[in-house]
Amino acid sequence: MQDQINGTTGLATLEGMQPFSWQAAAVGEYEHSLPTRHAELRTDLSARILALTGRQISPQEIYTDGSLAVAGVDGVTFRLHHHSLVLVRTCTYCGTGHFEGPKMSSLSDLGYALSTWRPLHEDCEDYSAEDLADF
Numbered sequence: 001m002q003d004q005i006n007g008t009t010g011l012a013t014l015e016g017m018q019p020f021s022w023q024a025a026a027v028g029e030y031e032h033s034l035p036t037r038h039a040e041l042r043t044d045l046s047a048r049i050l051a052l053t054g055r056q057i058s059p060q061e062i063y064t065d066g067s068l069a070v071a072g073v074d075g076v077t078f079r080l081h082h083h084s085l086v087l088v089r090t091c092t093y094c095g096t097g098h099f100e101g102p103k104m105s106s107l108s109d110l111g112y113a114l115s116t117w118r119p120l121h122e123d124c125e126d127y128s129a130e131d132l133a134d135f
């Protein structure tokens, strides 16, 4: 039994896998770094939220998949992806869907995303723009 497993057939199979060993190495490295990625994303997002809102978010309140991190603060959803912080909001008109706002790096960026930025589906019209007539 033992001789068969360590025989030439097994070696031939391993050699056949060689062209893909770089992929296995990359995937292995990714999986090895995953706990660190999760921790870094949580730390990064909570630090940015603290800087912009003054609210302390615990790591347990932050969802991360290893490439992006998401957290809710007082009903507002923050998302960190590729080191870019954005807000996630629903359609201004129908209240469904998920829209990512402009990249934010300052308090005024956050203010813009909270007030002026009005995400809309292509088929949803924002009739509130008619209020501009009051100016």
Ligand SMILES: [Zn+2]
Pocket: 091, 092, 093, 094, 095, 096, 097, 120, 121, 124
């Ligand atoms: Zn809509």
